[in-house]
Amino acid sequence: MNNSIAKEKIISLRKKRSLEDMRFKYYGFTAMCLSLAVLVFLLYTIFSKGYTAFQKTIVLLEVDYNQEVLKLTPDSSDEDMEKGKFFRVKKQAIENFFPDLSKSDIKLVKKLFSINVDKEIKDYFLDNPEVINTKQQIWVTAHSDVDQLLKGNLRRDVPEDRRKLNDIQLSYVDQLVEENRVKQVFNNFFFTKADSRHPEIAGVAGSFMGSLFTLFTVFILSFPIAIGASVYLEEFAPKNRITELIEVNISNLAAVPSIVFGLLGLGVLLNVFGLPRSTPLVGGSVLALMTLPTIIIACRASLKAVPPSIKEGALAVGATKTQAVFHHVVPLALPGTLTGTIIGLAQALGETAPLIMIGMIAFIPNIPTGLTEPSAALPVQIYLWVESAERGFQEKSAAAIMVILIFLFMMNAIAVFLRNRFERKW
Amino acid sequence: MFFWSLVLIAVGIFSSFIYGRSRIKLNSKKQGTKSKSLPNYYAQYVLMWCLFPALIVYFSWAIFQEQIIQNIVISNFEFIEGAVYNEGLLLAEIRNVANNPSFADGKSIEIINAASHYSSLRQISQISFYTSIIIIMLLGALYASQKLKPEFHAQHTIEKYIQYILIFCSSVAIFTTIGIVFSLIFESLRFFAEVSIFEFLFSTEWYPFIPIREGQTAAEGSFGAVPIFAGTFLVMVVAMCVAVPLGLLTAIYLAEYASQRVRKIVKPLLEILAGIPTIVYGFFAFVSVAPFVKAFGQSIGIDASPTSALAAGMVMGVMIIPFISSLSDDVINSVPQSLREASLGIGANKAETIKKVILPAALPGIVGAFLLAISRAIGETMIVVVAAGTAPNLTGNPFENVTTVTVQIVVALIGDQEFDNPRTLSAFALGLVLFVITLFLNIIALQIVKRYRERYE
Numbered sequence: 087m088n089n090s091i092a093k094e095k096i097i098s099l100r101k102k103r104s105l106e107d108m109r110f111k112y113y114g115f116t117a118m119c120l121s122l123a124v125l126v127f128l129l130y131t132i133f134s135k136g137y138t139a140f141q142k143t144i145v146l147l148e149v150d151y152n153q154e155v156l157k158l159t160p161d162s163s164d165e166d167m168e169k170g171k172f173f174r175v176k177k178q179a180i181e182n183f184f185p186d187l188s189k190s191d192i193k194l195v196k197k198l199f200s201i202n203v204d205k206e207i208k209d210y211f212l213d214n215p216e217v218i219n220t221k222q223q224i225w226v227t228a229h230s231d232v233d234q235l236l237k238g239n240l241r242r243d244v245p246e247d248r249r250k251l252n253d254i255q256l257s258y259v260d261q262l263v264e265e266n267r268v269k270q271v272f273n274n275f276f277f278t279k280a281d282s283r284h285p286e287i288a289g290v291a292g293s294f295m296g297s298l299f300t301l302f303t304v305f306i307l308s309f310p311i312a313i314g315a316s317v318y319l320e321e322f323a324p325k326n327r328i329t330e331l332i333e334v335n336i337s338n339l340a341a342v343p344s345i346v347f348g349l350l351g352l353g354v355l356l357n358v359f360g361l362p363r364s365t366p367l368v369g370g371s372v373l374a375l376m377t378l379p380t381i382i383i384a385c386r387a388s389l390k391a392v393p394p395s396i397k398e399g400a401l402a403v404g405a406t407k408t409q410a411v412f413h414h415v416v417p418l419a420l421p422g423t424l425t426g427t428i429i430g431l432a433q434a435l436g437e438t439a440p441l442i443m444i445g446m447i448a449f450i451p452n453i454p455t456g457l458t459e460p461s462a463a464l465p466v467q468i469y470l471w472v473e474s475a476e477r478g479f480q481e482k483s484a485a486a487i488m489v490i491l492i493f494l495f496m497m498n499a500i501a502v503f504l505r506n507r508f509e510r511k512w
Numbered sequence: 513m514f515f516w517s518l519v520l521i522a523v524g525i526f527s528s529f530i531y532g533r534s535r536i537k538l539n540s541k542k543q544g545t546k547s548k549s550l551p552n553y554y555a556q557y558v559l560m561w562c563l564f565p566a567l568i569v570y571f572s573w574a575i576f577q578e579q580i581i582q583n584i585v586i587s588n589f590e591f592i593e594g595a596v597y598n599e600g601l602l603l604a605e606i607r608n609v610a611n612n613p614s615f616a617d618g619k620s621i622e623i624i625n626a627a628s629h630y631s632s633l634r635q636i637s638q639i640s641f642y643t644s645i646i647i648i649m650l651l652g653a654l655y656a657s658q659k660l661k662p663e664f665h666a667q668h669t670i671e672k673y674i675q676y677i678l679i680f681c682s683s684v685a686i687f688t689t690i691g692i693v694f695s696l697i698f699e700s701l702r703f704f705a706e707v708s709i710f711e712f713l714f715s716t717e718w719y720p721f722i723p724i725r726e727g728q729t730a731a732e733g734s735f736g737a738v739p740i741f742a743g744t745f746l747v748m749v750v751a752m753c754v755a756v757p758l759g760l761l762t763a764i765y766l767a768e769y770a771s772q773r774v775r776k777i778v779k780p781l782l783e784i785l786a787g788i789p790t791i792v793y794g795f796f797a798f799v800s801v802a803p804f805v806k807a808f809g810q811s812i813g814i815d816a817s818p819t820s821a822l823a824a825g826m827v828m829g830v831m832i833i834p835f836i837s838s839l840s841d842d843v844i845n846s847v848p849q850s851l852r853e854a855s856l857g858i859g860a861n862k863a864e865t866i867k868k869v870i871l872p873a874a875l876p877g878i879v880g881a882f883l884l885a886i887s888r889a890i891g892e893t894m895i896v897v898v899a900a901g902t903a904p905n906l907t908g909n910p911f912e913n914v915t916t917v918t919v920q921i922v923v924a925l926i927g928d929q930e931f932d933n934p935r936t937l938s939a940f941a942l943g944l945v946l947f948v949i950t951l952f953l954n955i956i957a958l959q960i961v962k963r964y965r966e967r968y969e
Contacts, residue, residue: 103861110863114765117758118778121837124830125785131800132792314681322678335685341884341954342947343891345918346692349943352925353695360579375688382685408671436789439893439918443925456515465791465894472795472898480799487792494787 132491136484142273142286143233144225145199145262149179149207151218156211160218167215172208179207184258194255200227200286227275228268230285230478232259236270239477250477276485280453281462281470285478288471290486292453296366296446296461297435303370303457304434308378309427313416315378316385316423321397321411340379347376348443356444364445364460372440377430384426388419421508428501432494438465464490517570517645524649525563531653532558532660540662553666560673561656565648573641581633588629590622606630696947699931699940706934707735712941714738718904718915720924720935735938737945739904743821743914747900748889750825750910751832755885758829759836760878766837767844768866779838786834794898797827802899809911816911817901824900825910828892832885839884843877843961844870848968876964883957887950893918917942 153159155178156170181187183195203226210224211217231250234240236259246252251259262268280292315336323329351372355361361368392415400410441447441463447470454461462470464486471483532555540547547554582603589602602623609615609627659666704712715736762782766775802823809816816822847870855865871878901913902923924939931937 103864107861107863110866111765111769114761114769117761118765118770121758121762121785121830121833122778122781124833125781127800128788128792128796128830131796135799311681311684314678315684318675318678318682322675323682332682332685335689337958338951338954339685339688341887341950342692343888343893343918343950345891345893345921346696346943346947346950349921349940350688350692350695353699353940354691357931358695359575361575362578375684378684378688406667406671408674412674432787436787436791438789438791439897439922442922447926465789468791468795469894469898472791472798483795484799487795490789491792494789498787 132484132487136481136488138237138239139276139481139485140273141237141270142275143228143236143268143270145228145232146223146267147179147183147199147203147207147226148221148223149175149210150182150221151175151211152178153219156218158218160215167212170208170211172211173204176204176207184261191254194252195258197251198229198232198255198258200229201284202227202287225269225271227286230476232268233286234477235259236263236268237481239481276482280451281449281467282451283449285476285482288479288482290464290467290489292450293462293464293467293486294489296369296450296454297464299366299454299457299461300370300373300441300463301431301435303366304374304377304431305427307371307374308381308430309423311374312378312381312385312427312430313423316382316389317411317416319382320386320389321415322407336379336382340383343439344376344437345439345443347372348440350375351440351444362458362460364448364450365458366446366454366461366463367457368444369441369446369463370457372444373434373437376437376440377434380433381423381426381430384429385419385423388422388426389415391422392418418510421504425501425505428497428504432497432501435494435497436465436490438463438469441466442469464493517642520642520645521563521566521570521649524566524646525559528558528562528649528653528656529555532556532656535657536660536662536666539660543662545662547662548665549667553670554660554664556670557659557666558653558656560670561652562649563652565652566645569641569645569648573637573644577637577641581630581637584633585626585630589626592622610634692947696940696944699937700944702931703934703937703941707938707941711735712737716906718920720938733935735934737917737942739906740915740917740920740942741945742906742908743900743904744890744916744918746821746908746910746914747825747828747896747916748886750822751828751889752882752886754826754829755832755836755889756882759833759885760840762833763837763840763844764866764871767841768862768870782834782837785830786838788831790831790892790894791898793827793831794894797823797895797899801827805911814909814911817913819899819901819913820911821900821914822910824896827899828889828895831892831895832889835888836881836885839881840874840878843874843881843964846877846965846968847873874964876960880957880961880964883953883960887953887957890916890953891918891946891950893922897922917946921946 152175155174156172158166158170162170180196180199181192184191187195206226207224210222231240235242235251235256240250242249242256259268275287276289278291279287279289282288315332319329319332323332351368355368355371356363361371396414396418397410400414401407405413446461446463447466448460448462449470450460450462468483468486468490471479471486533551535558536547536551536554585606586603605619605623606626607630609619609623610630712735715734716738717734717736718739719734766778770778798819802819805820805823805826806816806818809820851869851873852865855869856862860868896916896919900916900919902915902919903913904915904920905913907914921939921942924935924942
């Protein structure tokens with residue numbers, strides 16, 4: 087009697103306990119899945135918002151390259167050609183874009199075109215000077231508002247006064263679509279142009295080059311210093327308080343917020359040393375100091391992984407300590423140090439706050455060509471575009487994020503490849 | 513200019529190396545004795561004596577040239593009596609005219625004069641720069657070649673030099689810390705000269721006033737940072753509420769339940785989450801989470817602002833998940849297997865083992881991980897800049913706009929920076945607070961983790 091009750095109790099208790107076990111496991115599993123789901127959702131958001139930026143809208147425009155309007159003759163020299171009155175040609179083309187346009191309508195039509203159209207009309211002519219005195223159908227870039235409308239990002243159902251395009255302009259666009267005078271093509275501007283106030287001609291080329299120059303500076307500064315520091319700490323440093331101080335310093339620097347490094351750059355590099363503002367040189371120096379601890383920790387780990395027998399072997403055949411370390415230990419640790427450096431560079435590539443502090447947030451409409459020229463950087467460009475009120479910049483920021491993520495992915499892939507290819511198991 | 517001088521230095525060190533090598537061979541042949549070290553060491557010796565003085569000249573020129581030239585130009589500038597000058601703007605103008613003669617139209621005569629003075633100084637500086645680099649390299653090589661005798665222990669000297677270089681490399685970390693501390697303290701002192709430290713720490717009014725017209729003094733603004741600290745704290749709490757349960761449970765699942773295959777797939781995926789730049793999380797918060805939070809707030813009858821502590825905090829929490837999970841994973845894995853086996857041996861199931869044995873044993877390490885995570889959340893910038901807003905709001909309502917220390921630093925330093933204005937300087941005072949708090953958290957956390965590791969080793 088008693089026995090069976092006790093048995094039942096035990097069985098029910100065991101059931102309860104194993105249920106509890108199951109539940110706990112389930113919690114953990116859910117937590118893990120939730121974290122990964124956020125990752126998927128994040129990537130999905132970026133992709134769905136950004137893929138449209140790789141396309142731009144172009145409009146078919148009939149341009150009359152009349153020599154009188156241009157104030158050119160068929161045998162004008164190249165220099166004169168440059169000075170042709172292309173804006174007049176453009177004005178004429180827009181006036182005749184639809185039949186019978188009134189003055190106020192022309193203004194509305196003009197807003198359907200990008201500011202870049204002048205240059206496109208001119209470039210077309212300079213490439214084909216024989217078109218003088220002929221009418222040409224050329225595809226020119228549409229204004230960002232038209233582009234956004236056709237991509238479905240500009241809603242038609244909001245009241246007219248809160249819309250970028252008014253009803254007449256909407257009807258124009260619809261007419262263009264009907265007549266097949268508008269189409270979407272690959273957006274080469276996104277990869278060849280620098281930042282611009284006009285979304286349709288803004289690109290990542292400028293900020294990408296800026297990031298590249300910055301990373302170059304980071305590499306040049308941090309790689310040798312990190313190797314030197316880690317070789318010293320791992321192989322030569324005597325065990326004393328100074329060494330300990332250095333080690334504590336490195337581990338604390340690794341956890342200092344990046345924005346504080348930005349303040350260091352502003353307070354010391356710009357204000358005390360007077361280095362040029364907004365340049366990859368300063369940005370790279372700040373990021374090098376910031377990533378140094380990461381790289382030093384990775385380098386030390388790979389130096390530690392080289393078995394002591396190798397160094398001892400070198401010492402035994404008469405090498406000095408310096409020779410043993412630099413001829414035998416360091417070359418064997420090199421793949422590991424490179425991997426660590428690349429991971430540090432990847433960290434530097436995505437860092438935004440310190441660059442804002444040292445002024446790499448300025449609006450730079452041209453592509454930088456050197457370390458001491460003002461330039462933007464990819465993450466700061468993303469920030470500028472996210473903050474921008476203009477609708478057309480949002481897809482640009484998502485697309486720029488895709489570019490930066492692809493580069494991060496490639497850098498990490500190279501790091502993993504190096505590790506797998508060259509790392510030796512002892 | 514600096515690129516070509518690098519080429520010059522490269523040519524210099526290459527020829528000095530060749531010179532050193534051939535010279536020692538010649539000398540030892542002349543004396544008929546073998547040199548004490550291999551010829552390459554003598555060559556390196558000459559090279560170092562060529563390279564390092566040149567580098568010192570190079571860097572001091574790069575750092576000081578512009579400043580010295582500007583000082584000379586300004587001190588020789590023909591100021592007109594009574595006119596007010598802004599030195600920074602004036603210099604920018606002079607430089608523009610000097611670099612771009614087309615800008616000279618319409619500029620006053622003293623600016624054009626100063627610009628030509630500036631250009632001529634730059635030219636002089638450039639010529640003397642190249643000559644001094646060449647001279648210093650020659651002097652270095654000359655000094656070194658005196659020592660190129662067979663009985664000279666070149667290898668010992670070189671190894672000593674290498675030691676010095678390595679010591680210099682490792683002390684960069686110390687210099688960095690000193691640089692951070694000094695720049696923060698120095699600028700903060702300037703800030704506290706105008707704003708009292710008690711007002712900064714205890715007043716609840718953050719209204720960084722910018723004087724627009726003359727006669728208004730900057731100190732009329734109030735710099736009470738309490739709302740900023742409160743906002744930082746609120747965002748941090750929201751972030752930890754998301755990150756702690758998710759991160760810790762993920763770590764437990766991965767460490768105790770998951771099969772080897774799942775671990776192999778999930779861990780790199782979490783590393784991706786950790787490697788995503790923070791501005792990307794900011795974009796995500798701004799585009800997806802903040803509108804969602806706003807809609808959610810409206811559906812339960814709370815008026816949520818488009819940027820809120822909740823949106824920023826939640827996304828920041830997601831950012832910290834991999835940080836907590838990987839640290840906790842390490843900690844849980846370093847709990848000795850014998851504890852697990854003993855618990856399972858007396859009949860406890862897995863959940864009981866984890867809750868009653870492993871977590872208590874791993875607690876110090878996990879607490880350390882949390883402290884590190886808090887320090888990251890406080891120092892995180894881009895997510896809050898994009899998604900939390902800039903209005904200093906003393907509130908506990910996570911649906912409202914709040915601002916954080918990092919946001920205020922960015923806001924104070926975007927745009928014109930004038931270092932005589934407390935608004936700009938306030939960034940350094942806030943930075944100092946941030947630095948001290950995160951340093952404090954890190955030291956405690958690292959101590960706890962270290963002690964914990966020692967216990968089980």
